[in-house]
Amino acid sequence: MTDHYACAEALASSTTSEPRDLRDLLAAVREALTLPYDADGYDRRAIERTGWxxxxxxxxxxxxxxxxxxxxxxxxxxxxxEQADADARTTKRGEGQ
Structure with missing residues (x-):
């Protein structure tokens, strides 16, 4: 099993990692985990985004x-x-009405 705490310490002390890159990664993860509850296909999309x-x-x-x-x-x-696909499905469904 990976010791993520030790890996995080090594990452923090790494000279190859830029703080802004780490901040950008955390912002992207937050974006992935933030999906409105009323979003079409919420369960499927949330699972997929969490996996990424x-x-x-x-x-x-x-x-x-x-x-x-x-x-x-x-x-x-x-x-x-993924968002473009979701928007396309919503548009296509709207045109079918």
């Missing part, structure tokens, strides 16, 4: 030298694509 957030957090915690900025960008790109 956990994936990037695990990557950074398990590999302290991991590129934090890349992981934040990856998560944001997944969220952007």
């Amino acid at each position: 957030a956990r994936t990037v957090l695990d990557a950074v915690l398990d590999n302290p030298g991991e590129d934090i900025g890349w992981n934040a960008d990856f998560l944001r790109s997944k969220l952007t694509a």
Whole structure:
């Protein structure tokens, strides 16, 4: 089992990690975990977003030298694509009425 506390300490002391990248990653994770309860397909979308957030957090915690900025960008790109798909489904459903 991974000692995430030790990994976090190593990450904090790493010279390859920029504080703004870490802040950006945390903001992206918060964005992934924030979905209005009345959002269409809430349960499915929340599970999917939580999985992506956990994936990037695990990557950074398990590999302290991991590129934090890349992981934040990856998560944001997944969220952007997921939101675009949700918007398209809503629009398509509205046109069918």
